[in-house]
Amino acid sequence: MGLRSFVKIIRQQDPAVRSGAEALLYQGLWAIFHHRIAHRLYRMRLVLLARVVSQHSRWLTGIEIHPGAKIGRDIFIDHGAGVVIGETCEIGDSVTIYQGVTLGGTGKDRGKRHPTIGSNVIIGAGAKLLGPIKVGDNSKIGAGTVVLKDVLPGSTIVGEAGRDTKFEASMRMEIENLKKRIEALEERLGSSAG
16 A cells, blocks of 8 residues: 555545645654554564664654554554554554554453454544454444453444443333333233222
8 A cells, every 4th residue: 555545545534634745744644654664574574673663653653553563454543642553453444543542452461462453443532442352343432441342343432441332222222111011011910900
């Protein structure tokens, strides 16, 4: 994926960008561009050189992406300062990541120790996704959310404890349905007793 593709993604994702030249100022663009080089070197087992490219990119952009991380197409890192992406992290296509996001480990796992992010996922500013968890396609992670468990596809996760709002909504609906059934049963019992 060339520089033009990165610029195109930025222009599509951010309405504040008025030109291709302005898109070249985005640190997310340069972080991904450098990561592609570092990852290629990493896969060639030129680990030290890959780390040099990665560290240079971190110094230049404020975004830290381990060269071992696998990142799909059309990723958009917006206002990327403080983003950290760990070595065994895997990110699908068309993912948007905002500033301060950590895709890291818990320090307890061996082997696969970082998140796997599906495609078409949005991760809000300051979110922390930790451990070898999976985030399903088309999910949204709210700003400041801490996620330590798998996320089902199409979920919206918010809050410090990382609550699934769709699950909560379906549970509320189920409770309302149960209340209505209880009221109907009470009415039937009341009319048959009289």
